Amino acid sequence: MTPEHDWWRTAVIYQVYPRSFADRDGDGTGDLPGITARLDHVAALGADAIWLSPFYPSPQADGGYDVAEYRTVDPMYGTDADADALIARAHELDLRVVVDLVPNHCSDQHELFQRALAAPPGSAERGMFHFRDGRGPEGDEPPNDWESMFQGPAWTRVREADGRPGQWYLHLFAPEQPDWNWDDPRVHEEFATTLRSWLDRGVDGFRVDVCDAIVKAPGLPDWPHATHGVVEPIDGVMPPMWDQEGIHDVFREWRRILDEYEGQxxxxxxxxxxxxxxxxxVRPDEMHQAFNFAYLSLPWDADAIRATVDTSLAANQAVGAPTTWVLSNHDVMRHASRFGYEGPVELESGVGIDDPQPDRPLGLRRARAATLVMLGLPGSSYLYQGEELGLPEATTLPDEVRQDPVWERSGRAIRGRDGCRVPIPWTADEPAFGFAFGVDADTWLPQPDDFGQFAVDRQRDDPRSTLTMYRTALAVRRAHDLGAGELRWLDDLTVPGSGVLAWTNGLVAVVANAGTAPVALPDGEVLVASVPDAVQDGHLQRDAAVWVLLRAHGR
Structure with a gap:
């Protein structure tokens, strides 16, 4: 665990997607006791904290991000006592615990939304959500032209108590996920109570889902532009559903609540x-970290990476915040697969059996190099469960098992995010690859037949494995305090168009080769190499990266 003071500035935080991490009761779905039983793996990896994706009561219309109750545990994952045991065990292992907060929307089964549906138009109950009359003479057209992030209109019409078609409610995601109205003070009170509920139970923080969408522009004006991916202003104007000024007041409220508690x-x-x-x-009185999705979205391209690193560090240093790096999560194609394609990929679109397949060996080689690049940067880093195993995207899932809502809402044109959410393998020769602790369970998403080669027990003692590389890198990162260091480019190596990235961070040089020719390394001891054949005759090979302890300064 990093030191108590400003631990979050340099922390490596490991994301756990509860449904797919470990299944203690053998029903094919991951659970909190399973996570607790496997936390030793995360501690041995060298992480400082875990982030848990939602484990709250949910109809699972969107993988748990449709929350029906924010302050307790869904029985599919265990009990409140199981949550307490998980937090306690994590702290015993010097792992902090970050949980998800989902403030933009809830489940349509949430008690407060059900009350809103039963209440008449203009009622206080409906005021906690975005209910509006429709357009057109019969009100049968949506109130504006906004599109859902999951395809189709961002509005659904309800039937009123008398059975007639009535008002519409806003949902930037699935219809089962109505958006909260943050203009209503009662929504602020509701979430303040939720924050304190989990802080009192001992969690160390919150990853805040879709936080830049919670406040909408007054009047909900039309916006006839696409808003997928990294959202930027168009003609100097931000989309009316993203990054409105009012979000910052909410973040300051939350920051004041967190600052009441000990332990940062x-x-x-x-x-x-x-x-x-x-x-x-991430200004000083708002949030502590913000994921760097501009960085996550990059292809394996040295010039693009350098430009984004420079822009990111400058932007965050201007407000005194660390940069928070990430390569994979539960919403995007695993980087061991996407780097197996040339050029950018659609991060959330998914891959099916009849789609072009990634070059797996190339993808894994580049992914390992990209990981050393990320972990060699100053700031904090997030890892996604299974990436330390080199786990690829599940690209051949049968279409009939897909559960991402975008699959059906797109008319089965977009396969979605299921491929990065498949249960991870622990032991190669057990049923379900040890996911269910030896029980022959049908996992909630089927695991590919070849997942056994990536299992933890196959990699744990293999010095050439991806798992060993991650463990070594995290140990060296901590020993040399790279998270708190300062980046200084080695401009004689990082020449535009060369495909080379090289910088010093303290006494360590980070060198990555995304080009076409081997690169001479600075003089020193190789501390970590992305792959066993990374260095030959003092030269770094293609699609590889190393950390070098420099013998002399001046280069």
Whole structure:
């Protein structure tokens, strides 16, 4: 665990997607006792904290991000006592615990939304959500032209108590996920209570889902532009559903609540914004971290990576915040697969059996190099469960098992995010690859037949494995305090168009080769190599990266 003071500035935080991490009761779905039983793996990896995706009561219309009750545990994952045991065990292992907060929307089964449906138009109950009359003479057209992030209109019409078609409610995501109205003070009170509920139970912070969408522009004006991916202004104007000024007042409210507690509890923003706008969220009285999605979205391209690193560090340093790096999560194609394609990929679109397949060996080689690049940068880093195993995207899932709502809402044109959410393998020769602790369970998403080769027990003692590389890198990162260091480019190596990235961070040089020719390394001891054949005759090979302890300064 990092030191108590400003631990979040340099922390490596490991994301656990509860449904797919470990299944203690053998029903094919991951659970909190399973996570608790496997926390030793995360501690041995060298992480400082875990982030848990939602484990709250949910109909699972969107993988748990449709929350029906924010302050307790869904029985599919266990009990409140199981949550307490998980937090206690994590703290015994010197792992802090960050949980998800989902403030933009809830489940349509949430008690407060059900009350709103039963109440008449104009009622206080409906005021906690965005209910509006429709357009057109019969009110049968949506109130504006906004599109859902999951395809189709962002509005659904309800039937009123008398059975007639009535008002419409806003949902930026699935219809089962109505958006909260943050203009209503009662919504503020509701979430303040939720924050305190989990802080009192001992969690160390919150990753805040879709935080830049919670406040909408007054009047909900039309916006006839696409808003997928990193959201930037168009003609100097931000989309009316993203990054409105009012979000910052909410973040300051939350920060004041967290600051009441001991131990530096943190807020991490999920905001798909360019670095300059994301930095506004991490000003000193707002959130502590914001994911760098501009960085996550990059292809394996040295010039693009350098430009985004420079922009990101400058934007965050201007407000005194660390940059928070990430390569994979539960919403995007695993980087071991996407780097197996040439050029950019659609991060959330998914891959099916009849789609072009990634070059797996190339993808894994580049992914390992990209990981050393990320972990060699100053700031904080997030890892997604299974990436330390080199786990690829599940690209051949049968279409009939897909559960991502975008699959059906797109008319089965977009396969979605299921491929990165498949249960991870622990032991190669057990049923379900040890996911269910030896029980022959049908996992909630089927695991590919070849997942056994990536299992933890196959990699744990293999010095050439991806798992060993991650463990070594995290140990060296901590020993040399790279998270707290300062980046200084080695401009004689990082020449535009060369495909080379090289910088010093303290006494360590980080060198990555995304080009076409081997690169001479600075003089020193190789501390970590992305792959066993990374260095030959003092030269770094293609699609590889190393950390070098320099023998002399001046280069």
């Amino acid at each position: 509890r943190i807020l991490c923003a999920e905001a798909w914004l360019p670095p300059e706008r994301a930095a506004r969220i």
